[in-house]
Amino acid sequence: MKQADKENNHINWKLFAQFLSAHKWVCGLMAVLILLASTTVLIPPWVLGRFVDQLYMPGQAWMWGAAWLAAGILAGVAESGQNSVIIVLGQKLMHFLRSRMAAKLSRLPFSYYTAHSSGEISSHFLNDVDAINVLFTEGIVALSANALKLLAIILVIGRTNVYLALLLCVILPFLWKFTRICQQSVRKAQLKQRSAIADVFSCLPETMAMLPVIQNLGMESFMENRYGQMIGRSFRAIERTNFFDSVYSPIIKMVTACTIAVMMVLAAGNVTGNYFHLSAGKAVSMIAYILALFSPLEALGMEIQSIQTAAAALERVTQFLELPEEKHMPIPGGSTKEVPEDVAACEFRHVSFAYEKGKTIFRDLNFTVRQGDYLMIQGRTGSGKTTLFRLLTGLIQPDSGEILMYGQSLDCMDRQKRRALFGIVEQKFEKVEGTLRDQITLHQGEPSGEDDTWIWHILEQVGLDSTVRQIPGGLEAEAESAGLSDGQWQLMGLARALYGNPRILLLDEFTAHVDTKTEWMLYQTLAKMKGQYTCIVISHRHMNMDNIHVLEL
Structure with a gap:
């Protein structure tokens, strides 16, 4: 177990090492700016002390005053530069990670998507x-910057007066502990509040979907109490967060004031002799350093907490x-478009598949679909109709047997060429934002004469060309204002599937949400295209077409 943890930690830091290696110049600039910011923050208090000591010498006081102003500007510029580079580096890190994850996502097998929800993947x-x-940014980098700043301030105070530095070393651990207690309490309260809000958001869709049932059963008061409990938990968590936020700052300010007061009393020398003796200028410098001390101290606590949370x-x-990625063998050669006409478009040979052990969907399934044939797949719910589509498109792999596409094993087929074989029409057409052209092309490519010729040819195939020509703006008309019927949108879905010039059409219950008259119109459209494409259809109802093969599951 320890060995595994050690290995994971190595992989984690290796990921950062790859990023830092790719952006070494930005990282080098950030390191310089952090060092500069940690150094320049020490200058204004020191200059201020010299300015106070030189007040009785008017000829030099204005010079130290100008130096103090310049030092403050320099420290602000260094701090701003440090923060800007940290933000830029953080954006580059997110781009680096998301690019690698997106590339990984395209190589994962379909089983990953069935085992993980879209919300989990998006998360x-x-x-x-x-x-x-x-x-x-706020953890490792900012932690290093604030730790360096805190150490530098303590060293400067120690160089000025070692006894004062020892006094601060006694006080700081108690302040650190108090800071961590407050931060951890706030963090726990925030987690409870987020949990309560998440419960509300997860319950809302369920409630809206079941609203008629709730009303019919008279469960309004029950749901009201349920929501009340969730919101009450959130409110109590927020109250706890507000309590710690309200007490932390005043206590820190009070401790800071007390520390400064004790320092000034000791610096007077009446009680402690010369151990804490400071000039007026040095006393002012020490006050400024002490005030600057608590900001990085508080930030360190937050940054350690950020590291723990983000780990x-x-x-x-x-x-x-x-x-593990989807395995692909190199295609033997040639294009999937250039195949002999007598080769079957699709062939299942002794295919068996089960999502879970003991729950077999297919056992020794065999069938062949010739190029240009229409195959209708029928069966009860759960018989494996959709699973067959997933096997056919290579989204999942069979446990045994072989699937051939135009004489080539699906496992040996290049992914892009395999995808180009299929055009898919789903149960309900999903619109995308944009024009009628965008509904077909999905924003691929730029409008051109050649592309428009192909689009109009597709629309003519599905019987929508005259309808689209009558709409003001034609292909450039906005989809939302086009006024197409449900059946016409399904035909638009068929046009979208044909845009990639596939050889095989997969229709998944594409008439499920239309009336009988519209269904007949869609089947008539398919009948006109018979012989041009191989068509495999999932349907609960028999297709009223000639020469159609039926596979019962």
Whole structure:
């Protein structure tokens, strides 16, 4: 177990090492700016002390005053530069991670998508990457910068008066502990508040979907109490967060004031002799250093907490990037478009498949579909109709047997060439934002004469060319205002599937949401295209077409 943890930690830091190696110049600039910011923050208090000591010498006082102003500007510019570079580096880190994750996503097998919800996958890209950005920028980098700044301030105070530095070393651990207690309490309250809000958001869609049932059963009061409990938990968590936020700052300010007061009393020398003796200028400098001390101290606590929180996100992203990828063998050669006409478009040979052990979907399934044939797949719910489509498109692999596409094993087929074989029409047409052209092309390519010729040819095939020509603007008309019927939108879905010039059409219950008259119109359109494409249809109802093969599952 320890060995595994050690290996994971190595992988985590290796990920950062790859990023830093790719952006070494930006990282070098950031390191210089952090060092500069940590150094320049020490200058204004020192100059201020000299200015106070020189007040009785008017000829020099204005010079020290100008130097103090310049030192303040320099420290502000260095701090601003440091923060700007950290932000830029954080954005580059997120781009680096999301690019690698997106590339990984395209190589994962379909089984990953069936085992993980879309919300969980999105969470890796959004929440986890954001957390890693916080880990890197507000955690590791900012932690180093604030630790360096804190150490520099203590060293300067110690060089001025070692006894005062020892006094601060006694006080600081108690302040650190108090800071961590407050931060951890706030963090726990925030987690409870987020959990309560998440429960509300997860319950809302369920409630809206079941609203008629709730009303019919008279369950309104039950749901009201349920929501009340969730919101109450959120409110109590927010109250706890507000309490710690309200007490922390006053206590820190009070301790700061007390520390300064004790320092001034000791510096007077009436009680402690010369151990804490300071000139007026040095006393002012020490006050400024002490005031500057508590800001990085508080930030250190938050940054350690950020690292602890984001470590799990880094581990999840690392595990995601290490997931086994879909295996592809090199295609033997030639194009999938250039095949003999007598070769079957699709052939299942002794295919068996099960999602879970003991729950077999297919056992020794055999069938052949010739080029230009229409095959209708029928069966009860759960019989494997959709699973057959997934096997056919290579989204999942059979447990045994072989699937051939135009004489080539699906396992040996190049992914892009395999995808180009298929045009898919789903149960309901999903619009995208944009024009009628965009509904077909999905924003691929630029409008051109050659592309428009192909689009109009497709629309003529599906029987929509005259309809689109009558719409003001034609292909450039906005989809939302086109006024097409449900059946026409399904035909638009068929046009979208044909845009890639596929050889095989896969129709998944594409008449499920239309009336009988519209269904007949869609089947008539398919009948006109018979022989041009191989068509495999999932349908609960028999297609009223001639020469159609039926596969019962």
